[in-house]
Amino acid sequence: MTVHAQTPNPVISQADQVDAYLRDKMTKTRMPGMQLAVVKDGQIVLSRHYGTASVEFGVPVEDDTVFAINSITKAFTGVAAMRLVEEGKLDIGKPVGSYLADLPETWRGVTIRQLLSHMSGLPDVMGAPTVETDAKAAWTWVQTRPVRFAPGERFDYCQTNYTLVQQVINQIEGRPLDAPLATAQISVANMKHTAYGDTYDVIPRRAPTYRWTSPSQSQSWTEAATVLRATSERFLPFRRASSGLNSTASDMAHWIISLQSGKILSKESLASLWTPATFNNGDKGQWSTGWQIQQRGTHRAVGMTGGGRAAFAIYPDDGVAVVILTNLTGTFPEDFIDKVAAIYAPDLPLSGIAALRIALDQRGYHHASMVAAELDAKDPGTRWPELEMNDWGYRLMATNRRTEALAIFQLNATKHPDSSNAEDSLAHAYLVNDNNAAAITHYRRALVLDPGNTSAQRNLAKLLQGPNAPHS
Template sequence: MRIARRNRIFPISLLLAALLPFSAFAQKAETPAERTDRAVQAFVTQYRVPGAQVAVVKDGAIVFSRAYGKANVALDVPATKQNVFTLASITKAFTGLAAMQAVEAGKLDLSAPVSRYLDGLPEAWRAVTIRQLLSHMSGLPDTNRAPTVDSNAEEAWRWTLAQPVYFAPGERFHYCQTNYTLIQRVLNRLYGRSEDAMVGEAQIAAAGMVRTRYGDARDLIVGKGPDYQFVRSTPAASGVLEQRYPVSLPFHRASNGLASTAEDVARWIIALEQGKLLEPKQIETMWTPAAFNDGKPGQWGMGWTILPRGAGHRAVGMTGGARSAFYLYPEDDVAVVILTNLVGSYPEDEIDRIATYWAPGLRITGVPALRIALDDAGYDRAVQVAGNIAKKDPAQRWNEAELNDWGYRLLHSGRPRDGLEIMKLVVALFPRSGNAEDSLGEAYAINGDIRQSIVHYRRSLALDPANTHATQQIERLEKKSSAEN
């Protein structure tokens, strides 16, 4: 039966919908660049970062480069892509590459003792290998602790030579600036340069890094603004922003002497990927974790940290001064560089999230996945979210040291409650670890809970009776509690 059609007014909105493509009404998906920009804006806002630069490398090209905030707060100078930022310990990756170039040239043997190349070292130092120096397994005393490290190099070095070693070479990890002063002097002797000459100049030139140079706060570096730090009366306080003036004497600059831009670091990464700085065989050696005496691998290669990122994926790179970081994902042809002028901003915690925007095949698991999830769900759900991640990935193995480091970064960067939740998680995952209980005791103390702090320091002592730190803290906290009561 045919139905008679009624006369009706056709809504103009439906008429437009019929004339325009459906995609015009569908919600537009964000591009990787838009997602990156949004993530960086959130990071800068959350941590009150005065100024930052971000660069992303994809398939051998810079696909994203942007500056945020202020290069100079007092003068109200906006940050640009041409501003220069402190790289701090990212410099070690350049030094590691310089060492591998010497290996490639047949001048340096990673397995050789440092005494093959340098004379006059203390007896306990002589057997330390070049590989152990580059991977922080030497056990040597740290020149950074010398009273004159920022004012008198000769006195600082004499002080360092007189200190006892911490452990036998290769026994465990100890982050130590002495290692890189020795590498600096080895390389300079091999190439006939002065003892404290800079070791990365050739690779900087080869990569076309036009705004990169060695120096510190006393040097005139074009485009370089101040560094900043929030000074807090307590870890939970919002803090007062103050300027910082980092000093790095020439003997120390293989560890932390470079200043650069995000785009320059990106150019260096591209030059490395294209084989302009090192052959592939030497690159893989540089990115292979050095092994301890017991055969277990560490997290350091030759000047670079190597972190697993899902099955068959890695992040290799370096962080610097709690203000700058870069990671390269070799299996995904992606690299992310974030430089800031705020000590304590820890931009490395943002890099994995950004990398996934540009590498859809990069499946983040473990600590990076937990970090991203807790930023969204809240840190009070740390144990639950970690359990969910482990269920989805039965092969997941939590790294106690990585979790512990993350917890301390949160505790000391204005997020003590979040740091406490991470330390609770570490204890839940590693219930037989005296170090985990010790860290949780410290986290409770920072959050003002003396009673719970003492409880966990005592648990740490029960698990590790040799933990003198726990003994000292219990005594201190009990005196403090008695004085307050």
């Protein structure tokens, strides 16, 4: 039995249902402003804007308000790579060393596909002290760091990957190595309000971005005590294959329409773009060439997220796409984008994590195990992807929804009893919920499952050396 999305209320219009749902999300997340676009069968069927773009000046969000889309930039980079594959100029199965000469020997064998799908094992340039101030020094620094694991062994989100892809594509195209990559796509899709830049660039009608934070380092985080602060982000040109685009929901919708209609890529290239990369052991990952690939029952959801405040998803089997852009870090619109899609695609099978997320928003996260059991009873074939659930838990933790995060990590460990990573994450959740004894128990379980789990080793050692550590 396949669990499908609920039939939309025939009395309330689809647009009104979306409005009510998103306004409730804005209230719960204390979000200043948001844009939405829904594409159905190649047409924009809904375009909405809500709230405030600039809190300082009381400027409302409009259709042409521009938002930072951060790592959604990677999806454009993936498309740029596939355009070169179409032209026969790039083979993403080849090692990066086939295209770039001046690289550490340990980097040269990593394939372009492994870079695009974050399976490279390379050190992350984001750790460089000068990553926001001196590109040359940052790039020199990262090349001195050890590799983390053999290419293709596991997933590790790493911005170094996309800097290398940027250099490869630009070398092939005969441009400076740090030139932006999406210019052609922006032109084809007629994206009038889309441009590269960061906080330090003057971008017309760009909304500031915000974050709720604790007033001081010494004050504990509670919702009542938090204050809204503007954020500052720097994306030097050498990193603009991974971050740095700014856009509107309508522009993004036009890009999606152009992509699916064959104006940017052929159907064959699009299918390749949306095929998950595989690990060395043959398992499929959650990423392809710059895109996240997830299952929604027997259907697919492909897309990307950015900055904890922007997301888009295309549902190729349902003819629907949804874009949600916000100006508040920590809103994670990827967690409510499925619900909007389901209003316009009532046959979208939202089983597993997608159905669980919608149900827990209504019934409370303390019912996580019960709701999951109900979903399993309705559909014994329900899949619970470990990495997707793990990501969800960490998004909750990032917004200080600690007890909710714990419920998800508990469920993940139950669904994946042989996973050291699931036990490691559960231990972390107990730690941030001030239950050190339970954290120690689960770090030990993580190490039984994988004695080489360095995260569990490090955190367990710290706990056992603490002044209030329980005896073994």
